[in-house]
Amino acid sequence: MRKRITGVLLAAVMAASLTACSGLQTPTAGPVNGGDTTGDNVSQETEDTGDAGQESTADAGTETTDNTNPGETAEEQDGNASAGGVYDMLGEDWWKEVYLEFITTELPGLISEYDDLKTWTYGFIYVNDDYLPELVACSGYEAAGNIVVTIIDGETQYFQTGRLGLQYVPYGNVLCNSDGNMGYYHDFVWTIGDSGFENIAVGFREDEMNENGYTGNVIYTWDDKSVSGEEYESNLDALIPYSKALSFCAGSLYDDMIAFLEGSGPRDYKEAYLDAMKRIRDYEGNTYPAFALIEQNNGDPLLMASNDDSFVFASFSGGILQIGPSWYFPTESDYTYDIIRIFSGLGLVESFTAYTESYNNSYSYYRMMDGSLLADYISSDPIRDENGELTYDADGDYAFRYYRNGREIEKAEYMDFFKQYEEEFFQQLTPYSSEATFIDYVSGDAMEDMLKK
Numbered sequence: 001m002r003k004r005i006t007g008v009l010l011a012a013v014m015a016a017s018l019t020a021c022s023g024l025q026t027p028t029a030g031p032v033n034g035g036d037t038t039g040d041n042v043s044q045e046t047e048d049t050g051d052a053g054q055e056s057t058a059d060a061g062t063e064t065t066d067n068t069n070p071g072e073t074a075e076e077q078d079g080n081a082s083a084g085g086v087y088d089m090l091g092e093d094w095w096k097e098v099y100l101e102f103i104t105t106e107l108p109g110l111i112s113e114y115d116d117l118k119t120w121t122y123g124f125i126y127v128n129d130d131y132l133p134e135l136v137a138c139s140g141y142e143a144a145g146n147i148v149v150t151i152i153d154g155e156t157q158y159f160q161t162g163r164l165g166l167q168y169v170p171y172g173n174v175l176c177n178s179d180g181n182m183g184y185y186h187d188f189v190w191t192i193g194d195s196g197f198e199n200i201a202v203g204f205r206e207d208e209m210n211e212n213g214y215t216g217n218v219i220y221t222w223d224d225k226s227v228s229g230e231e232y233e234s235n236l237d238a239l240i241p242y243s244k245a246l247s248f249c250a251g252s253l254y255d256d257m258i259a260f261l262e263g264s265g266p267r268d269y270k271e272a273y274l275d276a277m278k279r280i281r282d283y284e285g286n287t288y289p290a291f292a293l294i295e296q297n298n299g300d301p302l303l304m305a306s307n308d309d310s311f312v313f314a315s316f317s318g319g320i321l322q323i324g325p326s327w328y329f330p331t332e333s334d335y336t337y338d339i340i341r342i343f344s345g346l347g348l349v350e351s352f353t354a355y356t357e358s359y360n361n362s363y364s365y366y367r368m369m370d371g372s373l374l375a376d377y378i379s380s381d382p383i384r385d386e387n388g389e390l391t392y393d394a395d396g397d398y399a400f401r402y403y404r405n406g407r408e409i410e411k412a413e414y415m416d417f418f419k420q421y422e423e424e425f426f427q428q429l430t431p432y433s434s435e436a437t438f439i440d441y442v443s444g445d446a447m448e449d450m451l452k453k
Helices: 074-080 094-110 229-239 254-262 269-280 411-419 444-452
Strands: 046-048 055-059 062-066 121-125 134-138 146-152 155-160 167-169 174-181 184-193 196-210 213-222 225-227 246-253 290-294 302-306 310-317 320-323 336-343 348-355 361-369 372-382 400-404 407-409
Touching: 094 134, 094 146, 094 155, 094 254, 121 254, 121 320, 121 372, 134 246, 146 196, 155 196, 174 229, 184 229, 196 229, 213 229, 225 229, 229 407, 246 254, 246 320, 254 320, 269 302, 269 310, 269 320, 269 444, 290 444, 310 361, 372 411, 400 411
Parallel strands: none
Antiparallel strands: 046 155, 055 062, 121 134, 121 246, 134 146, 146 155, 167 174, 167 246, 174 184, 184 196, 196 213, 213 225, 246 372, 290 302, 302 310, 310 320, 336 348, 348 361, 361 372, 372 400, 400 407
16 A cells, blocks of 8 residues: 655745745654655655665765675675676665656656656665665756655655755765755755654754844754854764765766666666767767767776867766766866866866965865766865954964865864875866877767777
């Protein structure tokens, strides 16, 4: 027997979602299948499913896979371990049918009549430790946010984020919907319990205003209680350690996810990239004449396409073809210094921006895995005095505040973050026509010939 509990549909709240976040409804702690318990008028629903899956761990922007069975001995686990992601999960393919039914049957009833599920993207993340991936359906725009789906005791259950911000700790069993706008921001923290998704904390950060406008102060509220900024950050970090968190950015295209779930997708990366090239040659309004394969230490290579202004990657990970968004190559600027590199062995793309006048630095690390584009962010901001002048630390260097995924960290943790990449081989990403390129580009026809061999 199926159990279904449906809240207010997105169609009824899209107009309100586009306004200030002060209209957000506060989640009520408790299981999702107990009613409408999320922010931004979220819908909930449960379906029949089952339980099986696979495990992976992540640190510093990467996520690795561990195919083991908790009922096996260590020797049996070693013998059964393999490198794939979702593709190599233990057990039958019943869970694919469950997610296929959710996307094709249930999800259409949860979106606006003006929306199109083929414009959404879909990927897997690993939240708890039940060897089963969670599915994220990403609308790609703030008003609709994401829908996160899991399988508990033979039923699919989900919650919907208020806006797009979605962070999680792989296998830490914690997610955070951290987002907002116009001076009103929220942190809704979730876990997967025996009954499904449970909201375990609600935080709000509001820029204080008076008759003259913003005062520069921030009002913090945690579970309906007024707290200081230090208490707020401490409470949040205790639940979701942002030094271990990843941000979900986007997923694979609708047709590619459906093909994977149906079992009709490509069998290997060569077949996958031949399919991808039919679309990438003219993709998102850009024409790509040059291609390259970027080898990785583990797993299949990435496919990269380039023109003079932009590039795009395709990945075949966990048996899922994923074509990423188009990225623009950095251009010269008087205000910023920008560089994009790939740590090819790790399949990790680093985007770095240094602001020459303000001395702010920001790094973003992206990886495509199991149909998901995941990100890890780290940055530094200079500390200035009341006159706006730069200050100095005890060593006589400029003083900075350091951040990991939006949360302040110590300088030592900031410096340690980069040590993991010191010995890794990287290549700067440049257009195919650049004389300084380090990438072995070939024409589209030549790449197709390579993939057909």
